[in-house]
Structures are given as C-alpha cells and as structure tokens.
Amino acid sequence: MAEAGFEPRIVAFLCRWCAGAGADLAGTSRLQYPPNAIPIRVNCSGRVEPSWVVDALRSGADGVLIGGCHPGDCHYMVGNYKARRRVYLLRKVLEELGVEPERVRLEWVSATEGARFARVMTEFVEELRRLGPLQGNGQG
Amino acid sequence: MFVCHCGKNIAGTVDVARVSEALARHPGVVYATHHEYMCSEPGQELLRRAIREHRLTGAVVAACSPSMHETTFRRAAASAGLNPYLVEIANIREQCSWVHEGPAATDKAIRVARTMVEKVKGNHPLTPVEVGHAEKCLVVGGGIAGIQAALDVADAGFEVLLVEKSPTIGGRMAQLSETFPTLDCSQCILTPKMVEAAHHPRIRLLTYSEVEEVSGFIGNYHVRIRKKPTYVNPDRCNLCGECAKVCPIRVPSEFDCGLSERAAIYIPFPQAVPSSYTLDEGSCLGLVPLRCGECAKVCEPRAIDFDMHEELLEEDVGAIILATGYELYPKEAMAEYGHGTVPDVIDGLQFERILSASGPTRGEVRRPSDGRVPKEVVFIQCSGSRDPELHKPYCSKICCMYTAKHALLFRHAVPDGKAYVFYIDIRAGGKGYEEFVNRAMEEEGILYLRGKVAKVFRDGDKVMVWGVDTLTGKRVEVAADLVVLAQAVVPTTGAPELARKLRAAVDAHGFLQEAHPKLRPLEALTGGIFLAGAAHAPKDIPEAVAQGSGAAAKAVAILSAPVLTHSPEVAEVDEALCSGCRICAPQCPYTAITVDEVAHVNEILCEGCGTCVAACPSGAMTMRNLSDVQVQSMIRAALSEVPEPAEVKGG
Numbered sequence: 190m191a192e193a194g195f196e197p198r199i200v201a202f203l204c205r206w207c208a209g210a211g212a213d214l215a216g217t218s219r220l221q222y223p224p225n226a227i228p229i230r231v232n233c234s235g236r237v238e239p240s241w242v243v244d245a246l247r248s249g250a251d252g253v254l255i256g257g258c259h260p261g262d263c264h265y266m267v268g269n270y271k272a273r274r275r276v277y278l279l280r281k282v283l284e285e286l287g288v289e290p291e292r293v294r295l296e297w298v299s300a301t302e303g304a305r306f307a308r309v310m311t312e313f314v315e316e317l318r319r320l321g322p323l324q325g326n327g328q329g
Numbered sequence: 330m331f332v333c334h335c336g337k338n339i340a341g342t343v344d345v346a347r348v349s350e351a352l353a354r355h356p357g358v359v360y361a362t363h364h365e366y367m368c369s370e371p372g373q374e375l376l377r378r379a380i381r382e383h384r385l386t387g388a389v390v391a392a393c394s395p396s397m398h399e400t401t402f403r404r405a406a407a408s409a410g411l412n413p414y415l416v417e418i419a420n421i422r423e424q425c426s427w428v429h430e431g432p433a434a435t436d437k438a439i440r441v442a443r444t445m446v447e448k449v450k451g452n453h454p455l456t457p458v459e460v461g462h463a464e465k466c467l468v469v470g471g472g473i474a475g476i477q478a479a480l481d482v483a484d485a486g487f488e489v490l491l492v493e494k495s496p497t498i499g500g501r502m503a504q505l506s507e508t509f510p511t512l513d514c515s516q517c518i519l520t521p522k523m524v525e526a527a528h529h530p531r532i533r534l535l536t537y538s539e540v541e542e543v544s545g546f547i548g549n550y551h552v553r554i555r556k557k558p559t560y561v562n563p564d565r566c567n568l569c570g571e572c573a574k575v576c577p578i579r580v581p582s583e584f585d586c587g588l589s590e591r592a593a594i595y596i597p598f599p600q601a602v603p604s605s606y607t608l609d610e611g612s613c614l615g616l617v618p619l620r621c622g623e624c625a626k627v628c629e630p631r632a633i634d635f636d637m638h639e640e641l642l643e644e645d646v647g648a649i650i651l652a653t654g655y656e657l658y659p660k661e662a663m664a665e666y667g668h669g670t671v672p673d674v675i676d677g678l679q680f681e682r683i684l685s686a687s688g689p690t691r692g693e694v695r696r697p698s699d700g701r702v703p704k705e706v707v708f709i710q711c712s713g714s715r716d717p718e719l720h721k722p723y724c725s726k727i728c729c730m731y732t733a734k735h736a737l738l739f740r741h742a743v744p745d746g747k748a749y750v751f752y753i754d755i756r757a758g759g760k761g762y763e764e765f766v767n768r769a770m771e772e773e774g775i776l777y778l779r780g781k782v783a784k785v786f787r788d789g790d791k792v793m794v795w796g797v798d799t800l801t802g803k804r805v806e807v808a809a810d811l812v813v814l815a816q817a818v819v820p821t822t823g824a825p826e827l828a829r830k831l832r833a834a835v836d837a838h839g840f841l842q843e844a845h846p847k848l849r850p851l852e853a854l855t856g857g858i859f860l861a862g863a864a865h866a867p868k869d870i871p872e873a874v875a876q877g878s879g880a881a882a883k884a885v886a887i888l889s890a891p892v893l894t895h896s897p898e899v900a901e902v903d904e905a906l907c908s909g910c911r912i913c914a915p916q917c918p919y920t921a922i923t924v925d926e927v928a929h930v931n932e933i934l935c936e937g938c939g940t941c942v943a944a945c946p947s948g949a950m951t952m953r954n955l956s957d958v959q960v961q962s963m964i965r966a967a968l969s970e971v972p973e974p975a976e977v978k979g980g
C-alpha cells in the first residue's frame with residue numbers, strides 16, 4: 190500500500206505537563222523530527238475523547254498520537270490510566286472496522302524526555318509511511 | 330493574528346509573512362500581521378492597538394511555547410479591554426521552527442496557527458476563580474538547606490512544619506569537620522542555626538518523621554506525616570547517657586558512617602536537636618521490658634517509655650519545600666577501587682568523620698583497619714562521577730574542593746605524611762575556591778597527579794594504587810596506608826519516591842527537576858512546591874543556603890497572598906443535558922463532582938484534567954474553553970489543505 194513520497198498526516202494530542210513539555214524540550218534542544226504531526230494541547234491525556242480520534246481519522250489524518258505522562262506521573266494522578274483503557278478499547282473497535290490499530294498510538298513522554306519525544310515522532314511517521322494512507326482518506 | 334519572528338528563531342525557518350498572509354484569509358480572522366519580537370513593548374503595543382482599533386473578540390499570537398509568554402500577551406490584551414481568556418498562543422517555535430526545516434515548517438506553522446484561531450473562536454471570557462489557602466509551610470529535610478528555608482519562612486511570620494526522617498536535624502553538614510575554603514568548623518557554624526530552629530516559636534520540629542501522603546494543590550496541600558516513636562521523652566531526657574552504657578547491643582553508627590558503633594539507644598551527636606536519646610526499634614532486643622529493659626532501669630529521669638506509639642499527623646499547608654539532600658554513591662558500586670572490601674579504602678564522608686573532633690578518633694587521623702596513623706594517603710577524585718560508561722555521567726561538583734581540604738587537613742594533622750590526589754581536572758568555581766586549591770597544590774607533601782586510577786587492591790597492610798599520570802605519561806604506583814574516594818553525590822534514598830507522591834518531576838538521576846533550568850530554578854513544575862539544596866543537584870553549603878532562602882521567599886509569596894487565583898478553565902455541567910447517570914463522579918481524582926438530580930462541579934476543587942468530560946456519555950460535562958466542538962474544529966483546521974499563496978512574491 191505504501192506509496193513513494195507519501196507523507197502521513199498526524200494529529201497529536203499532548204498533555205500539557207509531560208508530553209507537551211517534552212515536546213518543548215525537544216525544541217529547546219533543537220532535536221529535529223519530521224513535521225507531519227500537528228499538536229493539540231490538552232491538560233491531560235485523560236481529556237482525550239475516543240470520538241476525537243475517530244474524528245481526526247475521518248477528517249484526513251493517517252494517524253493519531255496521544256502523549257501523556259508515564260504511569261504514576263500524571264499531573265492529575267490517574268488521567269493517563271483512563272486514557273490507556275480508552276485507547277485500548279478504541280483500538281479494538283478500529284480493528285473491527287478495518288482500520289489498522291497501529292494508527293493510534295499512546296506514548297508516555299516525561300517533561301525531561303525531549304529526545305524521546307523526537308524519537309517517538311520519527312518512529313510513528315516511519316510506521317505510518319509503511320502503512321500508507323488511511324483507506325478512504327484520499328491523498329491524506 | 331499576530332506572528333512573531335522571534336528574531337531568527339522563528340523567521341529563520343518559517344516564512345512568517347506567508348503564515349500571516351495565509352491566516353489573514355482564514356474565516357473569522359479580520360487582522361493578521363507579523364512582528365520582529367511580539368514580546369517586546371512595541372510588539373505588545375501592536376496587539377493592544379489592534380484590539381482597540383479592530384474591536385477584536387479574540388487574538389492568537391503565534392510565537393514561542395505558551396509556557397513562556399502566555400501571561401505576557403494575556404495581560405497586554407486585558408489592558409486593552411479584551412478578556413485574557415480570549416487570547417491563545419500558537420506554539421510555532423519549540424514545536425515547529427526549532428525542530429523542522431524548509432517549506433514543511435511553514436506549512437505546519439500555518440496549520441498550528443489555524444487550530445488556535447479555531448479554539449479562540451469558541452472561547453468564552455472567563456474570570457479566575459478565587460481560592461483561600463493555608464498559611465503554613467511544610468519543609469521536608471532538616472539539613473542546612475531545609476533549616477535555612479524553615480527559619481526564613483518562620484521569620485516572615487508563618488508557621489512551619491520541619492520534617493526530618495532521622496532523629497536529629499543538621500543533615501550532612503553536622504558530619505563535616507571543617508568547611509572549605511575558610512576552614513571554619515562545620516558544627517560550630519551549624520549548631521546555632523539548629524538551636525534557632527529548635528526554639529523558634531513558629532517552627533514545629535518533626536524529627537524521626539516521614540511524609541506519607543500528599544494531596545491537594547498550590548495553597549491547599551493536605552499532608553499526612555508519620556512520626557515514629559523514639560521511646561524516649563525528650564522533655565525528660567537529660568543526656569546522662571547511662572542507658573547507652575548498659576545497652577547490650579552494638580550496631581554501626583550512621584552518623585560516623587560505620588566507623589564507630591552505637592547502642593540501640595543513642596544520640597547521634599552531642600548537639601543533636603531535639604536534645605534527646607532515641608531508642609532504635611530495629612536494633613533493640615525487644616520493647617518488651619521482660620526481654621531486656623536494662624536502659625529503662627538505669628534511667629533516672631524516667632524518660633524511657635516503651636509504650637510510646639507512632640503518631641499520624643494530618644496537616645494543611647499552603648506551600649512545600651523539598652530539601653531532602655544527598656548521600657554518597659554506594660560503596661558496592663565501586664568494586665574496582667576496593668571500596669567496601671578493603672577496610673582502608675573509605676569515602677569522603679568517612680574521612681570527614683575521621684578529621685572531626687567529635688568523630689570516632691577524636692580528630693586524630695587514624696585508619697580504620699588497625700588504628701595506625703597513615704603516612705601515605707591517596708585521594709581519588711571523580712570516583713563514580715563523570716563516568717558515563719560505568720557510573721554517573723555528571724560532575725558531583727563539591728569533590729574537587731573537599732578533596733583539597735582533606736589533603737590540607739591531613740597534612741596539618743600528620744606533618745610528615747604524604748598526600749597524593751588523582752584528578753581528571755580541577756573545578757574550583759566559587760568565591761575563594763581557586764585560591765584554596767592553589768594553596769593545597771603548593772603545599773609541600775601534596776602531590777596532584779592528573780590521571781585515572783586503574784586499580785586499587787590490598788597488599789599486606791598496604792593499599793596499592795595503580796594509576797597513570799597523563800601529564801608525564803608515566804605509570805604511578807603508590808603503596809598507600811589509606812585511600813579516600815571522592816564518591817559521586819546521589820539523591821537520598823527514597824527522595825525520588827517522595828517527589829513522585831508530590832507529582833514533582835525528577836531527572837534521570839533522581840534529582841528534583843526545576844520548572845525552568847534558567848528562570849525558575851527554585852520551583853517544581855507543580856505549583857506551590859519548591860526545591861532547595863542537594864536534592865536538586867550536587868551543591869556546596871553556600872549554594873544550599875542561598876537556595877533555601879530563595880525557596881522560602883517563593884513560599885512566603887504564596888502564604889502571604891490575600892487570595893490565590895485558580896484557572897477558570899475547568900469542567901462545567903450543562904444541567905439541561907445531564908441525565909444524572911453518575912459516570913463522571915468516580916472519574917474525578919479530586920472528588921470535585923457531586924451528583925443529585927444532575928452533576929455539579931466544585932470549580933475550586935476541579936483542576937481541569939477533563940477526564941470526566943471525556944467519560945460523559947451525554948455531552949453534558951464540558952471543559953471551559955476546550956469543548957468538543959472546539960476540538961473538532963481544531964482537528965479540521967489541522968488537517969485541511971493549506972491554500973496556495975494569494976500572490977507570488979518577488980516574481
């Protein structure tokens with residue numbers, strides 16, 4: 190399915206305290222990564238609604254990243270655990286619908302892990318390049 | 330729409346004119362421009378003027394991370410009559426221009442800016458929620474940083490709880506002999522502070538205590554502290570010491586770093602605060618007097634009480650200062666230097682005890698194995714530090730200075746002794762520090778050898794040190810009587826776990842993480858929590874004291890505020906839509922939701938995580954200024970194609 194020169198579109202929901210701060214640190218440290226993802230800042234990964242993810246995939250995204258704090262580190266204590274359960278279920282549903290579950294990624298990135306953020310982004314883009322555009326999204 | 334160049338930081342990568350032009354055509358945008366430095370006074374004036382002239386109902390500044398200038402622009406907008414919550418920042422620097430290149434960076438900047446315009450279109454004007462706060466401060470750690478912080482907060486007129494896990498305050502500084510570079514007696518300059526803390530009317534000392542649980546938020550933390558029983562009533566204990574004499578138990582003394590022994594009932598050092606013996610439950614034969622009870626029999630003032638129980642204290646505090654200190658890298662980790670297996674290989678703190686007049690040898694330099702006065706002593710710097718392959722990658726900062734001090738003090742104590750110092754390089758940045766190291770280097774009988782030690786091993790009653798002098802390229806072999814390792818500084822065991830309870834981040838080595846490495850060095854990312862001393866990074870005494878005072882000033886700013894404000898960007902219920910299903914309430918980590926017919930959110934307790942919003946099946950629970958509708962249009966703004974430029978510039 191992969192096409193030459195295909196650039197996936199990604200929406201990244203990043204919690205403000207960890208993943209978002211980690212993304213800022215990647216910037217401060219000038220760590221380059223592919224520009225495919227558009228970040229949307231939320232207070233906590235627990236705020237991310239499964240319907241947003243579906244909405245993004247229907248509106249042309251080839252993948253959705255949800256970035257939160259490491260287990261035990263959520264600024265609101267347990268939001269990331271809720272996110273983990275929701276993403277788990279959502280991926281199952283997507284699979285039933287014929288959408289590769291790998292298109293939805295949940296990653297823990299702390300405020301001090303700028304390098305990890307850049308790596309996660311790079312890997313996700315590579316994976317989506319392999320998967321190719323999401324069916325029905327046209328050119329994506 | 331205001332696009333910032335940030336000098337070359339943004340404009341060097343992103344075509345800011347193109348961003349502004351593309352956004353000018355975005356639905357709802359009536360004004361778009363770009364400026365060299367939006368955060369400068371002319372930049373802010375540009376924003377204020379546009380708000381007034383165009384009667385803007387919202388503004389987006391595409392610039393650096395909102396963690397930098399959100400407050401700046403919101404304040405500027407407010408002064409021009411626009412509600413601050415109608416201003417948003419599009420992060421096109423940290424998350425765009427600094428990490429991407431070429432036209433793709435400009436494309437992304439446009440998309441990021443569009444998402445924020447969509448968000449602002451759905452924002453409502455809000456006013457901050459006012460909250461009261463506790464007027465007490467919790468200081469965790471009774472070393473010099475914690476003592477200084479406690480004294481400063483208390484002097485400013487606020488109550489302080491000073492929690493220390495060992496039986497006395499004083500921390501590492503109490504164990505030191507003399508301090509560099511003035512060679513002041515460490516205990517002599519510390520004990521007045523300890524006494525002051527003990528007698529301060531607004532400081533409550535909780536020694537032998539640990540913080541067990543923390544909940545709440547800035548201004549309103551609720552803490553639970555566990556105070557272990559000492560089995561000795563400090564008001565009655567007169568320090569006669571009879572109890573320790575009759576105690577049949579001997580265990581290594583923590584205070585003397587294992588170089589001497591103590592009884593199960595003991596006082597760490599004579600000037601301990603509180604001034605009382607402590608019965609260590611762990612090593613005592615048994616608290617049932619039938620099994621031993623010798624100490625209680627000889628205690629004339631009847632201070633020993635086997636029935637003492639642990640206490641659980643619940644307190645409300647407005648601010649928390651973490652000063653949990655450091656310890657040395659464990660001996661077992663440095664097997665290549667024989668540390669932990671060869672008795673005459675010791676660490677820097679042990680040597681402090683040996684040099685100290687209150688120490689196991691009463692200040693005479695004698696080695697642990699046979700009590701002889703060592704004539705040849707090797708000091709090894711960077712033992713476990715600056716070694717990314719095997720040990721800690723960082724510089725422990727204090728070792729160059731204390732090793733110079735050790736070598737000097739050794740030479741003063743043993744005039745015919747010889748001292749060797751192995752070093753990688755000397756770091757003596759600090760007032761009077763360079764001069765001090767020079768004094769040590771020029772002193773006869775102290776030989777500074779640049780190079781690494783390959784091996785340390787026992788040979789009869791000598792400790793052999795094999796190394797290389799990298800300046801001459803020659804192998805060096807010393808048959809030493811004593812080897813002192815400047816072990817790496819690491820955070821106190823258990824401190825990272827405590828930080829986690831407070832949701833204060835730690836770095837990869839377990840040191841507390843500051844909110845900003847340059848501009849907010851005293852604060853944790855979590856509001857109302859401050860850092861002091863070596864818990865944050867290796868530090869010497871003056872730095873720890875300065876940071877203690879700094880953290881205290883930060884804490885006082887909270888404690889003395891008439892009210893604190895709380896973000897109004899929290900959850901809210903549309904009562905018409907709510908079915909009262911109760912799914913939301915158990916999702917809330919703050920018990921901010923109550924449900925009768927419908928759900929209600931306590932906006933003071935709500936921290937705005939949004940977990941309940943995501944769970945609500947009827948869409949009744951919403952997040953102020955980040956509703957589902959807003960996010961949906963943000964998603965679309967992120968994904969829809971960027972139209973071609975209106976006109977081709979520059980032919």
Ligand code: FES
Pocket residue numbers: 204205206207208232233234235256257258263264265266268269
């Ligand atoms: S705040 Fe980061 S996941 Fe909850």
